[in-house]
Amino acid sequence: MGTGPIRGEVRKMNMKYLPTFRNLPARRWFDMPHTIDDLFNTVGFGENVDQWSPNLDIIENEAAYKIKVEVPAVNPEEIDVTVDGRTLTIRGDKRREEKKEGENWTHVERNYGSFARTLTLPTPVDDQAIEAKAVDGVLEIFVPKSKQEEYRKIKVRTK
DSSP states (O other): OOSSOOTTOOOOOOGGGGGGGTTSOHHHHHTHHHHHHHHHHHTTSOTTOSEEOOOEEEEEOSSEEEEEEEOTTOOGGGOEEEEETTEEEEEEEEOOOOOOTTOOOOOOOSOOEEEEEEEEOSSOBOTTSOEEEEETTEEEEEEEBOSSOSOOOOOOOOO
16 A cells, blocks of 8 residues: 555644644545645646646566556557666556537546656666556556666776
8 A cells, every 4th residue: 555645544744734724624634635636627727637647556576576557548559668777667648538519527537638657666677578568447567677787896906
């Protein structure tokens, strides 16, 4: 389970900031990030478009990393996975549904637009053996660790 905030999760709060929000019910305090998003969406600054970041998990064993990325409703052909040394980048685009005549969308929470995640892996990887597949809205990337050392120590001679 991740360490990021979960909607409705009870967390320790820094008490010195509470007096500013004294009149807010506790439920609204914990929903503050969503409230701010709703505010911007209401006045037309957001609508959850342009850039978003998919959730991911990284599983490591002795030989490889397995990276699972949530990409629901994203066409796998529109996902790019690149590697440069130990840096892995995942980019893509989630297209908004077409509005049909006579429909008035009153609330939008799903994210749309382009996304990018860049990961720096802690060990060298075998970039020629990386594989990726998308199944049921989850992109799985298999990244084998390199058997070669990325760095080597150079002995300094005196003469």
